[in-house]
Amino acid sequence: MMLVDKHFSRKYLREETLPTLFCPGCFNGILINALSKAFEELGIEDLRRFVFVSGIGCSSWIPSPYIRADSLHTLHGRAIPVATGIKLAKPELEAVVIAGDGDLASIGLGHLIHAARRNIDIVTVLVNNYVYGMTRGQVSPTTPTELETPTTPYGAFEYPLDICKVIEATNANYVARWTIAHFTQLKDSIKDVFSRITRGFRFIEVIAPCTTYVSRRLGKTPADTIKDLLRESVMVNKAKSMKDKVIIGVFKFEDKPGYIELYRDYIKRAKLNKR
């Protein structure tokens, strides 16, 4: 009898919770795979020094309950403040936020910008599925124009938010965008934020269009969507003069001190002060 080894990702997952409750073809699985592959390649045996913090929405279910690590499934939009509190109280932990566009770019946008401004030492993965998937696909701040959703039945018309541009304009150490069609680059980005840059605010946007409420509405299969993303994406260095493209790549790569180091210096100053 041939013995089949368990898939490498299983050691990072709560096996008793599988299969996931995601829709058939959901790209969240690709992100879970990319995370697992990155951990594996970094030689991380288990995730006990990690704490995952998520909000409310489909992508927030990635860590809670599927990833085998400490996780806090918080209020809608509030994953970043909770992660901030954890990181401040226990800096030795690797705090990772995984949440969606509704969570981080809409209701929690203020927190996202302030966390990036402070360069607080957390990794944030924004899973941009273009809609509020969990509540049936309403328009979100990142919905491409003209998409029909239950709250834009005649086609979305608001300008979508380029969230990477916003974060790039702050003091965040790392900003990148990939799509789930760019598995290797995404995985390498995840590796970078846990190995090459290990401090400050590190932000990765993952374009993962909702297969149920975006792809299907456009009459496309998940596979069609992946092909579209490959065709429509263009690397940041080539994108300067292009229009209507999904610009991908590493937008920012710095290694300045994060908030935790700044705060430690502040404590030193406080202790020297006679007040």
Add this chain to the structure above:
Amino acid sequence: MRRALLTGNEAIAEGALVAGCNFYVGYPITPSSEIMHYMARELPKRGGIFFQAEDEIATINIAIGASWGGARVMTATSGPGFSLMQEGIGYAVMTETPLVVVNVMRAGPATGQATKPAQGDLMQARWGRHGDQVTPVLAPESPQECIELIIKAFAISEELRVPVIVLTDEFIAHMREVVEIPDRVEIPFRRRPRDSSETPFGSPDPRIAPPMPPLGEGYYVLVTGSTHNEQGYRDTRGFKTHFKLVKRLWNKIWLNIDKLFNYEAWGIEDLEIGFVSFGSTSRSVKKACKILRSKGIKAGYIRLKTLWPLKLKPLIELSERAKIVIVPELNLGQLIFDVERTIRNNVKVISYGKVGGGEPIYPSELVKLAIEVIEK
């Protein structure tokens, strides 16, 4: 033991430090800001964390994260900020996260009068969260009691894994009195699980909070604000899981009422006229009772130090003895509801509400009112 001349706000901060608070997060708001200033000065030099958040929603959620990160956390705010924190306080109830929230009440609704005292947040402190929940609410009447009750608030929050609300107001916040500060109070931290048989969100005895696993030590704890079972796994469909969870969280507080409830009574053994009050208003009530007694009118009072959970017995006893019960409060009538539901024997109950402009309820007003109703 040290003696110091402190305002109520300073006393809150000093009491928190004595209680071992090592993490403060907040957002500036009148009339609570001096608590924040005190902590900003004191915590960093003691190696603690002081953090000014971008708003009160961030504040309460950072507090929750810090508490799970093992810190002993406090925040202080006032009406508008307290409103913004409500969802987070509910999350702390559901996830059994110890923390202390101080609300220095000011006149509302909305921005109202930011620098003026009020007691209008009593019902919000009890019921401000959506869903079935119970959160202990304590109400000091003086800077000295600010120290005592903030220490008690930390002790309750750690023991029962629950957010505790301390309600003061602008009068108490900015009045300066001599206080005695204990050197150090040892409040045990939330219990860790002894072994794998103990679950982080289940307890065989409803009066005892489950142990709280620390992060980063391989417990792989699942924390969620959704309905969850003893292990923390979401169950957002079943009746049994939900009912069992919210009932346990409810009982965790109500079955500990003997430990949580505290009040002060004076002159109630033999009286015609009784007062029920809390916080700063009680100071006028005390004075009024003394004046009335000196005039031969038998007056007494009950002052609630715990506003929630509430024991009705002392109020029932008061209404069994008194002919008239007056409920003065710096709002248009909130505590009155509790008194009305305890009334026996056709006792006359009078709500005396007043708020705004920094006007206190003067002892002379209460004396006049008492004499009027007694002579009627």
